[in-house]
Amino acid sequence: MIAETISLGILSLPSVLARIGLVPGLILIVGLGIIATYTGWVIGQFRMEYPWVVSFADAGEILFKPLKMGAIGREFFGGAQTIFLIFTMASHILTWTICLNTVTDSATCTVVWAVVGLVIFFIFDLPRTLKNVSWMSIASFISIFSAVLISMVAIGIQKPRGNTKLATTTVLPFTDAFVSVSNIVFAYAGHSCFFGFLAEMKNPAKDWTKALIFLQMWDISLYIIAATVIYVFAGPNVDSPALSSAGPVVRKVAWGIAIPTIIIAGIIYGHVAAKYIFVRCFRGTVHMNRRTKTSTLAWTGITLTIWVIAWIIAESIPNFNDLLGLISALFASHFTYTLSGVFGLFLNHGHWFDSPKQIMLFCINWIVIAIGATVCVAGLYSSGTAIAADGGNGSWTCASNAQ
Template sequence: MYKENGLDYEDPFAPEGEGDVNYRTLEWWQASMIMIAETISLGILSLPSVLATIGMVPGVILIVGLGILATYTGLLIGQFKIRYPGVHSMADAGEVLFQPLGMGRFGKELFGAAQTLYLIFSMASHLLTWTICLNTITNSATCTIVWSVVGLVVFWLFDLPRTLKKMSWLSIASFISIFVSVLMTMIDVGIEKPGKHTMKAVEHPTFQQAFNSVSNIVFAYAGHACYFGFMSEMKTPTDWPKAVTLLQTCEIALYVIASVVIYRFGGSEVKSPAIGSAGPMVMKVAWGLAIPTIVIAGVIYGHVAAKYIYVRIFRGTRHMTKRSALATGSWVGITLCSWVIAFVIAESIPQFNDLLALISALSVSWFSYGVAGIFWLFLNKGKWFSSIRNIFMFISSIFVIGIAFAICGIGLYTSGYSIHNASSNDAWVCKSNAQ
């Protein structure tokens, strides 16, 4: 039980051996594999086109730099969780942050709504990628909306288990899936060299194009909104730094290698998602190999979204860890409704890069960067300038908060402008989006 500032937090997951459902089952490496499956999926497919838009040098600098910042902010989120072990979601964290101001309920609802919005939009991006994948493999055998409905059912069925234990093993398959798919794409473009125009060290895009590219890099490191949920299901939450370090090492290395190689041989006309730059036959095979990561990563987002809603409803009741009719029926209903909403968004914003940029501006900017800086300031209130280390941490925290403001404000403008200018004829139609 955790009590402070008038809050009474009880860990929503009962200790091992209590109840029918044991949630705290993850080793640190299993948590890391789930996060790898969650983040190294759709994000990597947009990065080669980012380099084609802004150039090789600034692109690589931004991929590495934002990756290092994402590592730093991930560690700060872990510190907050250790200090407040009853925090299960960003909503709980928002309540803690706003409680000293007497606005705990407002903070809880604000952060909870933002987290749910981010997760639902991310689910929509996986549904959109699913339709691109199936249309490409089958030569658009049926209506795109039909493929989207099929995806809705598939993702929902995989989200029916209530714990992440089995998902940790599926996440290994997800990582292998995207790794082999991207590797195959890199080999093919290296052999075929489809790019009509060679790569450039620096490109000269419009401001809107450049900032949307930055937003796509930010999305590639998204996942922080789910971190509290992952830590809550770890056997030893203090092992969190090891999980984050493994995740970010894999991310940065794979992102740089894949984006540089595919852009180098795909040229300035490289496609997004990047698999579309491969030859016709290899592209179909690569998309087929990518299906596990498209599904599993989307399912993880769906699981975290549903788990947040479920915990909000049943926290502190026997239904939290029981397999009662009410508990099971509620979980089924919550997951289904979540995927239906994601389906509506995916059909309404059918442009891949624009959807990723919008997600980044709305939520990822804060969950991946700004909120972590606020966490450090909150945890160290009154000690900001007590040592050289704290002064450095204070400056770093202010810096990441500033980055969040910039990405959020400018990103909303540029992504909204791009979506506005996109053809509205692509929404809610049977027209193929195959590459």
């Protein structure tokens, strides 16, 4: 799932640099990435302290337990994570329609392509188990990495920017600027699945920090290189998603190569969301481990329902950057930043001022919470304003959303 988040981040970041300027954009990419590394480390520390935690729902139960509301915390956090997954599924349906419109020169109504995507994702999510998910994620990453690499080479050769001067910094309305910030936040939204990965590690106490640093070094580097190269050669009119800037022929090739990551990522997100709901409904019953008529019908119904909801979201918010900004404000701001600050304060409760180190961590955790809260509030306002300004342009229509 982290690979899938990285893929969507790569596609949106070149246009972020075009909107807010090269220098501010790179500073934010690096700065938010460094903070995300710290928050990922805090999640690891929380898991070491409570080794039975395998999801944010479990973490929510622990946080709310001192208030005698552990069950409420579990349901709230679990529900939030599931809604986050559904919105991310919507982003893949939207990306699918852009891809098909680009590859086919908009030969079919966009709503039809969305329905085709809905059917494909639903069918592939019908099996109740996803074997070899790690291999699927590797294939997904290779797919998007190859597509971005081809686009970078093509854009570098074609130089569509021409002699247009690049803006080192720009002046934007607050809402436009913060939608861009929210797009960067989404690029680091993989934290929502960190507890699951920690649960799969044989020796998380030894390996988690190394794995986290390795991940963050790679994704920050990829973001900087891809965003900078594409923006510098494509110029201020770079498309979002960025693959569409590769020229009329190469962009079709790039989008075709990206199809596996669009499908695989959507399947994984859909499966995780459906699995949580299914386990929540049937935990402790015979339907959990046996393929009964009830379990089959329930799984099919749950899978179809969440994909239909995702399809509705994708059709209602047809702008790629607006949708990613909304997802970041509603969910990524908390899963990546706010909650990690809360975890840090929770772990050190009663020892906040015992030493200079503890005082420093206390301040850092509150800063992280403030960052998450700011991204949520300002991001929601900015995304809502941007969506309203679009006036539903492209929603529920046959109009092509290809760039």
